[in-house]
Amino acid sequence: xxxxxxxxxxxxxxxxxxxxxxxxxxxxxxxxxxxxxxxxxxxxxxxxxxxxxxxxxxxxxxxxxxxxxxxxxxxxxxxxxxxxxxxxxxxxxxxxxxxxxxxxxxxxxxxxxxxxxxxxxxxxxxxxxxxxxxxxxxxxxxxxxxxxxxxxxxxxxxxxxxxxxxxxxxxxxxxxxxxxxxxxxxxxxxxxxxxxxxxxxxxxxxxxxxxxxxxxxxxxxxxxxxxxxxxxxxxxxxxxxxxxxxxxxxxxxxxxxxxxxxxxxxxxxxxxxxx
Numbered sequence: 001x002x003x004x005x006x007x008x009x010x011x012x013x014x015x016x017x018x019x020x021x022x023x024x025x026x027x028x029x030x031x032x033x034x035x036x037x038x039x040x041x042x043x044x045x046x047x048x049x050x051x052x053x054x055x056x057x058x059x060x061x062x063x064x065x066x067x068x069x070x071x072x073x074x075x076x077x078x079x080x081x082x083x084x085x086x087x088x089x090x091x092x093x094x095x096x097x098x099x100x101x102x103x104x105x106x107x108x109x110x111x112x113x114x115x116x117x118x119x120x121x122x123x124x125x126x127x128x129x130x131x132x133x134x135x136x137x138x139x140x141x142x143x144x145x146x147x148x149x150x151x152x153x154x155x156x157x158x159x160x161x162x163x164x165x166x167x168x169x170x171x172x173x174x175x176x177x178x179x180x181x182x183x184x185x186x187x188x189x190x191x192x193x194x195x196x197x198x199x200x201x202x203x204x205x206x207x208x209x210x211x212x213x214x215x216x217x218x219x220x221x222x223x224x225x226x227x228x229x230x231x232x233x234x235x236x237x238x239x240x241x242x243x244x245x246x247x248x249x250x251x252x253x254x255x256x257x258x259x260x261x262x263x264x265x266x267x268x269x270x271x272x273x274x275x
Contacts, residue, residue, distance in 0.1 A: 017252075019117045019249075020047030021122070021247075022042060022049045022050070023050045023217070025052030025054055026054045026220040026223065028072065029068060029224050030068040032072075032224065034224075035073070037223075037243065038222050038244065038245055042073065043075075045260075048079055048080075051080050051083065052085070052156055052189055053083050053086070053087075053088065053127075054085030054086065054220070054224070055082060055087075060091045060094060060096055061091050082124070083157050084111045085191065085192065106124065110126065110137075111124075112125045116148075119150075121144070121152070123141065123155040127159040133175045133178065138175075141179060151252065154250070155180055155185050155187070155188050157188075158190060161176075162216065165194070165218070181214060188216045188217070189217045189248075190219075191219055192218070192220055194220040194224045194226050195229070196220075196239065196240040196241075197218040198215070199215060199217070200213065202216065221244050221259075238259075240261070242262065242263075242265075242267055243262045244260050244267060254272055255272060256269075
């Protein structure tokens with residue numbers, strides 16, 4: 001029996017249909033065996049791919065998309081919904097990124113858009129832009145929630161607010177997190193750190209919040225060289241230093257996660273319900 005959106009109430013009835021998101025960022029390093037291996041993993045996995053930025057190293061040029069990303073993940077482009085990373089913006093305006101993905105990346109030049117995955121509202125956001133609460137992107141987020149009141153919501157963007165990796169916390173993202181927290185977002189997926197990390201539900205100030213907190217996943221595991229854990233954040237529940245793909249199975253009232261490692265191991269598994 002599925003759980004309802006209340007975290008302690010059971011409901012009866014038929015099991016709702018589920019959808020699958022497959023997530024990783026930090027992918028397209030030319031000559032990376034790991035990038036080729038995660039691409040091969042995608043060959044065997046059904047679902048919508050969310051590419052969480054830094055998809056073509058080192059500068060997101062057209063040549064790097066053609067030579068470093070396309071041979072390993074490009075065959076999945078039509079089912080990929082990307083978000084831009086900082087390396088895409090090493091080329092002015094991330095122009096080759098928008099040209100490569102076309103309509104799959106949302107409106108040209110913006111880098112933020114939404115889509116539905118079953119009963120879920122999914123927001124692909126641009127953490128390279130100003131992310132204050134009064135920016136154009138913030139106004140768009142509010143309008144999306146007003147027009148499409150969701151039961152469950154996932155947002156993804158490249159830079160994490162909190163991290164146990166070498167880049168550390170990114171206070172610049174606090175305003176964006178606050179806005180998403182106010183809108184009741186359930187899950188945030190980020191990358192940037194070349195590792196996998198899962199957090200407990202948190203409020204934007206980093207305190208555990210089991211009632212309304214956002215669960216953050218970091219999946220900078222698409223193919224770039226792996227980082228090491230520097231210090232474990234207070235709300236971090238799992239860290240895996242392996243390349244791989246995060247599989248999120250979304251249901252009407254909650255979600256399951258599996259971190260699928262290159263080589264076939266499952267590095268982290270679990271489930272939760274929506275707020």
